[in-house]
Amino acid sequence: MKDIWSQKDDAALLAAIQDGELGAFTALVGRHQRSLINFFYHLCWDRQAAEDCAQEVFLRVYSHLNTYEPQAKFTTFLFRIARNLWIDRMRSAAVHGKPLSLQAQGGGEGRTLQDRVASRAPSPVEILAREEQQDALRRAIDQLPEEQKAVVILSEIQGMKYQDIGEILGVPVGTVKSRMHTAMDKLKDLLSVAELS
Amino acid sequence: VSKCRESSEITAYLQGEGTEEERGMLRRHFEQCEACARELAQFERAFGALGKIETVEPSPDFQSRVEQAFLKAHPKFAPKPKFRLVRAASIAAAVLILAAGAMVLLTMSAKSGKDEILATMPPTPIPEEDFQYRTFPKTALPSRIDASAWGEALAYDQRLMAAAQTAKPADKALSWLAARQEPDGSWQGSDAGETIELTGLALLALSHSEEHGLAIRKGVAFLRSRQRDSGAIGGGTPESHAIATLAMQEVAIRTKDPAAIRVASKGIDLIAQQNASGPWGRGVVAGWHYHVLRLAVASGDRALTGALVAGHEGLSQRKIKEEPNDADWAASIRAELWTDPKPDLKRWAADVSRLLVRSPIPGTEPANFSKNDLRLAYFGTALLAPLGGDAWTKWWGPLQAKLAKTQAADGSWPAEFQSGKGQVYTTALCALILQTRDRVPAYEE
Numbered sequence: 001m002k003d004i005w006s007q008k009d010d011a012a013l014l015a016a017i018q019d020g021e022l023g024a025f026t027a028l029v030g031r032h033q034r035s036l037i038n039f040f041y042h043l044c045w046d047r048q049a050a051e052d053c054a055q056e057v058f059l060r061v062y063s064h065l066n067t068y069e070p071q072a073k074f075t076t077f078l079f080r081i082a083r084n085l086w087i088d089r090m091r092s093a094a095v096h097g098k099p100l101s102l103q104a105q106g107g108g109e110g111r112t113l114q115d116r117v118a119s120r121a122p123s124p125v126e127i128l129a130r131e132e133q134q135d136a137l138r139r140a141i142d143q144l145p146e147e148q149k150a151v152v153i154l155s156e157i158q159g160m161k162y163q164d165i166g167e168i169l170g171v172p173v174g175t176v177k178s179r180m181h182t183a184m185d186k187l188k189d190l191l192s193v194a195e196l197s
Numbered sequence: 198v199s200k201c202r203e204s205s206e207i208t209a210y211l212q213g214e215g216t217e218e219e220r221g222m223l224r225r226h227f228e229q230c231e232a233c234a235r236e237l238a239q240f241e242r243a244f245g246a247l248g249k250i251e252t253v254e255p256s257p258d259f260q261s262r263v264e265q266a267f268l269k270a271h272p273k274f275a276p277k278p279k280f281r282l283v284r285a286a287s288i289a290a291a292v293l294i295l296a297a298g299a300m301v302l303l304t305m306s307a308k309s310g311k312d313e314i315l316a317t318m319p320p321t322p323i324p325e326e327d328f329q330y331r332t333f334p335k336t337a338l339p340s341r342i343d344a345s346a347w348g349e350a351l352a353y354d355q356r357l358m359a360a361a362q363t364a365k366p367a368d369k370a371l372s373w374l375a376a377r378q379e380p381d382g383s384w385q386g387s388d389a390g391e392t393i394e395l396t397g398l399a400l401l402a403l404s405h406s407e408e409h410g411l412a413i414r415k416g417v418a419f420l421r422s423r424q425r426d427s428g429a430i431g432g433g434t435p436e437s438h439a440i441a442t443l444a445m446q447e448v449a450i451r452t453k454d455p456a457a458i459r460v461a462s463k464g465i466d467l468i469a470q471q472n473a474s475g476p477w478g479r480g481v482v483a484g485w486h487y488h489v490l491r492l493a494v495a496s497g498d499r500a501l502t503g504a505l506v507a508g509h510e511g512l513s514q515r516k517i518k519e520e521p522n523d524a525d526w527a528a529s530i531r532a533e534l535w536t537d538p539k540p541d542l543k544r545w546a547a548d549v550s551r552l553l554v555r556s557p558i559p560g561t562e563p564a565n566f567s568k569n570d571l572r573l574a575y576f577g578t579a580l581l582a583p584l585g586g587d588a589w590t591k592w593w594g595p596l597q598a599k600l601a602k603t604q605a606a607d608g609s610w611p612a613e614f615q616s617g618k619g620q621v622y623t624t625a626l627c628a629l630i631l632q633t634r635d636r637v638p639a640y641e642e
Binding site for chain 1: 205207208209212214239240242243244246247248249250251252253254255256259260262263264266267268270271273274275276380385386387388389391392617
């Protein structure tokens with residue numbers, strides 16, 4: 001059953017979901033789970049929180065289907081929902097005084113040192129170097145204002161074009177371009193200090 | 198830090214944004230400007246570092262957790278009992294079912310006796326309550342209408358039937374359409390209603406083809422599975438129901454497929470009830486409805502003659518000439534002609550002159566495709582083909598040439614040929630327009 005769906009494009013899957021096909025929904029989740037979880041992970045550095053957010057986005061996809069225009073890219077639609085969810089969470093965290101990104105001090109929650117050793121088998125020195133490198137990257141990205149952070153994540157980590165990012169964030173392409181430039185201008189200074197080789 | 202205007206473009210440049218021309222200009226500048234080149238190298242390093250950011254893999258059970266949460270929120274998505282039954286069956290039984298299925302597929306080719314297999318396939322139950330036709334009471338056809346007036350039209354009905362029974366030679370547009378059919382027999386649209394519309398249009402285009410018997414049977418089985426107790430096919434629009442019904446009718450008339458006959462009869466019934474005492478829909482809906490009803494009468498359903506007579510009464514009284522758009526206007530007028538038992542060709546020739554003012558397909562180049570109106574092209578052709586004469590010649594010559602010019606080598610027409618519709622729609626409708634002359638004989642030979 002899964003194979004039938006995995007061959008279909010996003011638009012066909014969405015149509016099948018509207019026809020009540022659970023398999024199409026599951027296939028859509030399988031196709032986009034990685035990019036969506038990583039989008040949230042790079043915003044909060046908390047794997048569990050990232051998966052919770054991603055799950056909520058997939059559930060919202062179904063309830064927002066009536067606003068989806070078939071001509072539009074599904075990923076744009078998906079990340080617009082993701083972005084809005086993140087804003088909601090940030091607001092609610094601000095109200096409750098618990099910023100999400102502080103939930104995972106040091107990052108990599110859910111992945112023990114042992115996991116890393118088992119999966120890649122690098123030497124302890126390499127592990128340490130890598131940990132330091134990742135910490136430096138996280139700190140640098142966290143210093144960016146939210147709107148610049150989103151552009152950097154969508155553009156450089158998710159590999160999206162400015163045009164699509166503009167549609168997701170609801171801003172002109174020119175704004176995406178200038179936010180990206182300002183963000184990278186800061187990052188180049190922050191990252192050169194960390195000297196990530 | 199570079200003071201050049203170009204330095205603000207470095208990020209976009211490194212990310213591959215901009216046109217080739219813009220990028221070329223920037224490249225030449227960066228090659229010559231030392232300050233910019235230095236800055237470019239710094240940005241490149243930053244991008245390189247960013248590329249090393251850690252990514253995470255989804256937990257192995259993430260997909261199933263989301264599925265469970267989704268099912269909890271929307272229990273209607275839970276697998277239907279029949280699937281559970283299959284799962285519970287022993288492996289031996291499953292193998293038998295698969296083997297039987299393979300036999301069905303193998304023997305389904307043109308042998309008429311096997312049609313029964315598809316005819317006995319149970320339809321998918323769809324709850325009646327979400328059905329938009331439910332508000333129309335099932336009234337009996339009025340008896341006050343004198344159906345004898347239809348007598349005049351019998352001769353033309355016979356020619357209409359002869360045209361409907363004729364098989365057509367292979368056609369690359371039809372092969373293209375058949376290749377786009379989904380495994381379940383449908384042609385997929387963006388929602389349930391559009392899927393019915395596209396399946397109806399594709400099947401209508403294929404209905405006269407001998408080459409695509411299997412595709413036709415699969416399409417019939419799909420539409421049958423979407424028919425509800427009320428007779429409505431799918432949860433779409435009155436238009437998609439009428440198109441699907443017409444496709445079933447054409448298949449039923451030509452192949453005598455019992456499944457198609459059953460679906461068509463129930464679909465026609467619904468349309469007849471809606472139009473029992475006069476036209477129910479307007480514009481293109483009326484256009485499709487009266488095509489269905491006229492073909493039903495021609496194929497022997499004489500009880501429906503009253504609906505045609507009532508339709509003609511209503512359509513000729515209605516101010517349909519005020520229809521705002523040409524496609525609806527042409528479809529309304531076509532419905533009026535179609536319900537006219539003895540058309541006065543001279544009067545009709547004068548009435549259709551509005552159609553010759555502008556081409557339905559002004560755009561034969563991609564930049565102008567958005568101006569095309571394929572529904573106008575379809576209903577205009579359906580209206581003018583039986584009338585013949587000067588109007589027909591003026592209409593058909595350029596239209597036919599434009600369709601030939603824009604058809605791709607694989608038989609399809611571009612998706613953008615009608616904005617917002619997609620390639621199955623454009624190809625099916627263009628193929629139908631080209632078939633009109635064969636389907637709708639001229640009143641005068």
